[in-house]
Amino acid sequence: MRIMHLAEALVFGGLETQLLSLCQDFKRMGHHPYVFARLMSSEFLAQFKELGIEYMVDGTPGERLPEYIREQDIQVLHGHPVVIPLAAALGEQLHIPVVATYHGFFGWNLKTHGSIHKLICISQEVYDKVAMADPGVVNKLMVIQNGIDIERFKPFHKPGNGNKVLFIGRMDQDKRYSLKIIFETIKALPGIELLVAGSGPYLDQLRAEAPPGVRWLGYVSDMPAAINQADVAIGTGRGVREAMACGVPAIALDACGYDGLVTPETVKFLEYQNFMGRSGRPLNPENVLEDMKKILYDPEYRVTIGQWSRKYAKDNYDATSAALKHLLVYNELINPIR
Template sequence: MHVTSAPLPPHVLHVTQPVDGGVARVVADLVRMQRAAGMQVSVACPASGELPGRLAALGCEVLEWEASRAPGRQVPGECRRLARLVRRVRPQLIHAHSAKAGLVSRLVVRGRIPTVFQPHAWSFEAVGGLGARLALTWERRGARWASRLICVSGAEQRTGSSHGIEAPWRLVPNGVDLERFRPEGPAAEAGAGAGPLVVCVGRLCRQKGQDVLVEAWPDVLATVPGARLVLVGDGPDLDPLRAAAPPSVRFAGAVADPAPWYRAADLVVLPSRWEGIALAPLEAMACGKPVLLTDVDGARESLPPPLARRCLAPPDDPAALAGALTGLLRDADALRDLGRQAQGHVHAHHDVRRTAGAVTDVYRELLGLETSECREPIAT
């Protein structure tokens, strides 16, 4: 566990777009831990989404920064608005989260202020064709304006390196709040039915692959009659998913706290097409639940060996996903055992306090401050 006895950076400005989903939870957890450690923290983000309210409840200064998710003609205006905020706040360090904030922050600052960029999965994996080529070209050029580039998994770092992104890397795996995500506590009401309950928590979008899960589900029902599926979250793919889903699939919508859904589940699944390290599976495992993931960046690293052997499926493959789901759902004893092992793994390797301490050490390194005198190496 980190011991944060060294002097802390005087003022950090987090810049983020998006403001919901896993990135928002990572930012909120970092802000909470950093403020508790005595750091001065501000966050620039859009006014929409769940994040501004969570930050305000923490007593954090929230600076409204109008910005869209996608790049385009709006970028110059977003740069001007962020430049005004930087001049006003005068931070000693900037921590930019995800592709859009990383683009605008680095264009505005251009290395004049120590800048940490955390991609939370690579932008060039999210698009194809010309869009992917442009995104990769930017990431290669923009790396010169990142004082440190934080990756949440070794696989994410290797993907960047193999695509020619040259930067001073630091590996800091995602962590979760083990006091909030634990087996004890209320469970969601999953509705009628005695079959095993599968829960998928995530933004309803192409990245998270719920369309693959919906396509696979009839094959699961054919083998495990009575199995139930709940999709927890909201997003741009809600309507097409509803149209494609069998009547037995339930859409729970966005929730402020997913922990009750994890506790209610027999198995949590996330069929992503790309990730850094997804936060939802770590949260589910902290609640003592087994997970089934697609074998994308970070997935294998986030699992203990028994789950890595049994709980990975190839991405974008409905038949393989259905086979993996049915194999797990037919063995209730194995699911419970895998859940216990998953919880122990998260406690050992993905405590948010370790993550926050490692990020603070990156800040200290950049600002020439003394790092923690006693800390364990981050392991995955």
């Protein structure tokens, strides 16, 4: 199959990494993924080139984009926020089926739902909210959770000393608030080193606000290696799943709130909203400190949670399974049963 993903900007974040992972799996399975973006970072350009995935980057494509789609004989368009309206319009113009993915509560466009053939939600919470906002689209909705390459994201570290914490995230306004809370927490944990993986517009400002000793990793192409340095990883959404796949205990949070440690008791509740900090607990240094001490100061508990996390990720977040679900959707649209 010849599939084109359309995105606004591919820089650093869960959406971008998920799109790259899907394209990699599609190509490995013998299909032909293409990517259009109005903006793409040099890091993502390099990865698409290395993987041999064809792409088009154009801020104002005009008629060049439909011409390119015709030339490449694209069979299905897959839109991501905020270019879902563009994907829907191209689908109508070129008579190509359109799939869209809602990665959260941003980039929704209810007016396009009539032109979209399948609408994928990355969590049950997103599904439920979309169904409430537009009940007429329920027959087009489905949930496909983000998948993780469990052969790449896997444990390859010896148990640590309980002194390294990794924060994963795009350096934007939301993560700035979250990181400032982490900074306050680290001050109360002598001997603990904080590593920060990610880039973005607030990186320089956060560096200036950070306490001494924070290690800034910037954009990380080898995220499994970064995660395997840590005794606990802090993140949102995909970052939490990647840490779990590496067998590293994970703490989920975002600017809107605090989910806490992902454990057998909390995982289903937190997974419902994709580990996005919407569990109802406030994000403050006291809550974070309580969980940090629990996981960092108890080596046996840390190993137990790490081993459980790896098994759960293998059983539930396999990227190949997620890619196959996408391919099934595409095939049903390209070759409908009559």
